[in-house]
Amino acid sequence: MKHLTILVPAAQTSFNTFACIGGAYDIFNRANTFRKANGKEPVFHVELAGASEKSEVNNGLLTIKPEVYISSVRKTDLIIIPAISHDFKKPEKENALLASWIEKQYKNGAEVASMCTGAMILASTGLLDGKNCSIHWGSADSLRNLFPKVIVKPDSLITDEHGIYTNGGGYSFLNLIIYLIEKYYDRETAIYCSKIYQIEIERQKQSAFTIFTGQKSHEDEVVKKAQAYLEDNFREKISIEELSQKFAVGRRNFDRRFIKATGNTPIEYLQRVKIESAKKAFEATRKNVNEVMYEVGYSDEKAFREVFKKITGLSPLGYKKKYSKETAVY
Template identity: 50%
Template sequence: MKHVSILVPRGHTSLVNMEGTYHILSEVNNCLASLDRDPLFKVQLVGISEEATQRNGLFTVTPDLLIKDVKKTDLIIIPATQDPPHIVMELNKEFIPWIIDQYKGGAEIATFCVGAFFLAGTGLLKGRQCATHWKMVNDFRQMFPDVNVVDDRIMTEEDGIYTSGGAYSFLNLLIYLIEKYAGRDVAVLISKTFMIDPDRYSQSPFIIFKGQKEHEDTPILEAQEFIEKNWQEKITVDQLASMFALGRRNLERRFKKATSNTVVEYIQRVKMEAAKKALETSRKSVNELMYDVGYSDTKAFRTVFKRVTGLSPIEYRNKYNKEAATA
């Protein structure tokens, strides 16, 4: 039987992540019983104090055990934490040596949404891939440049460490873990019981692109602003280099360092964001929208759109613009 420790941090934490994980993993045992199989999970809430107040005292969570009482666990669950990262680290620093020791002892770790900031603070994500909420990717990159954060993935797995995107995508990671530990048949049964789509692997369709501007490279900021104001036009790297009196290689190097995107990627992301908004609100044809955002090659536009969003333009419209899709 696998012992699962759902952490109960101090501060503002996702109660949904804690209760939802407890509920779903407990239901796995019920499903296994219906299949005449032994229970798989022993699920417990684990804290560093007898009670943890949440949402300014509106809720109180009482752990089953304190970390000092858990000598060995198999899976640690870190829920999303909503306080600023430095406050989360200070309030919950007693967890850190215990998490590190348990991982070194063979435990696996799963973190949900911005809980990745806390896990990164332990040093265990250094050099590894990580997913977090797409809104927080730029902040994460700034705080933890030695972690390979991927903004398009809904989950990652590396060396027994699992991470997931936005807070409610924890459901997808749980289904993945259930399939790994209990088998595909049980994962399918759980996904049907809780009506969870088991085949979501990307958060790209949900991303709203906002370029990284928390830097002090003035010419690059000006280049970003020019791109964002003139996305209807065909913009080239050489054009920008000439406008801001920078060599092409120097521009590309500084742009990538400041924004975590190449110049071409940034132009594409801004254009695709405009196309997405039009698909959400307009009844224009895909070709009309393509020309509006400065593309003349249908294949190129569709290829870039699919790479950025994970969906074709038609699939995106059908997902987010029901009126146009019906028409």
């Protein structure tokens, strides 16, 4: 039987930390029960492990006690890192011991999966350098700034690379659990767990859930002014060449600075601003696709549809049907 270690951080916790721990512990054990009921051997011995006697959130409102200390886990096959608090800068207190232990176990053959902001702990080990990483869209900028060698993929729900798995934000950790169950158990067990816990199987993107607020956590004042201009005038026809001249910066240098500061080219940033406005219109008004398209500055339906789907993962009509208050069920 393989060994699954679900880590219990000693500090930097949030309510989502406990949700990830409880969800993973419950669903993996249910997968084992299903296997036994069908005459098969369980795949994992599941343990909660930490570097302290207990972990708590909100001044002890919720407390979890690890079953074992990580020092007693000499060999494990899969490590799950739950989400942590969003104000992470570096591993604090015993969490530094967890990071060191994760690195050692990975080099000893273990696979590692991070949930949401748990990617921060994983990235601090250096194991994500040069690798793709998914995380909650609201923490993507922080991850880029803290760990510039990590290839951040905020649109992806799950990444799977060299025995390292990461996933997006919030309760999408449930999709990662189903993904891992299919990988380690089988398709039948994954489908069973998805039905029991009512988790949508095969979801691959978190794009539709992203709320684009503009990447402003940088120090380039020229780029910040350019961002503000794009956000205030996105309905107009904007020439990026003229925009760079407006701020007295050569076009190539302007593009380079913009990408470094925001992770997007100026054109991509403008597209995201337009599509975010379109999303809000679909959610809150009765306007049809063409009306919204013209409102946000597009005149070519094909181009609008292609950019919308690239950014959200859904067609404009598909998004409208899913999120419009006209189709809401009460």
